[in-house]
Amino acid sequence: MKRGTTLFLKVTVFLIGITVLALCIFLLPWLANYTAEMYPEFADWQYPVLIGLYVTAIPFFIALYQALEILNYIENNNTFSELSVKALKSIKYCAISISILYVVGAVCLLSQNALHPGIAIIALTIIFTSVIIAVFTAVLEKLLKNALDIKSENDLTV
Template sequence: MNVQRGSTTFLKVIIFLIGFAVLAVCIVLLPEAARRDAIERPGDYSLYPLLVCAYGICITFSVALYRVFKLLTYIEKKNAFSELSLQSLEVIKKCTFTVIFFIFLAIVYLRVHAQYTGDDAAGPISLGLMGILATSIIAAIVDVLQKPIKNVLNS
């Protein structure tokens, strides 16, 4: 097994583990948070918009992980500079913008909710802004990776 195949296999295992963690969040943690909130504050549905955003982020992130897994498969098959890898990168970039959209919706909701309840939402909002920054960096990296592939395909 050569170095490239070993490194792509390692990355595939890491992606699989991250995907498993996201699945655990969607199946175990988020429903448990909703259950506890319903018990503590019956009739208060203020957590539900945040749950919708969290599920949207998890689903979009899972789609992006799947496309990264496929991209690594293309790289293993010496098919890195192909139309298929370009399509995978395009889907990953769209997923990053969708995640940014969901984080932005959560930030807006937190700000509006804090305005009405008098809570301080500075901590969660700053974490959301850091998430937007990290996702924007990933989008920029994907855009940089797309350019050489487009150049190879156009020439």
């Protein structure tokens, strides 16, 4: 694969990470304060929701780091290796954990009648996107594992 393609993907992953980090640092606290001022009945949920969002950012950044590692493996012609399988497995677990955290958060907010329909739509979108990413990486992980098995059998045959 050409170096320019992986460089473009690396820059894209980096920009996504910077954008989410900026949202976590600047926009989320401001939005939480604004919502607490506008809707005092939801003020009790300001900090638990912020903590939940920050906790879900951790596996997101881990998954981005693993994506960068996979791109490094592609650049170094080391795509078909156990390291790539481990990175895909890590991305899969991160996506699953994000889905679980959002489901738990939505259920908590729903049980307290604090789940706004707009927030519910965003939460469902994130949940389903994370599930799709988890399934896709699981399929890629299995394909890569099968390719590694075939490669090792061919190496033993020769």
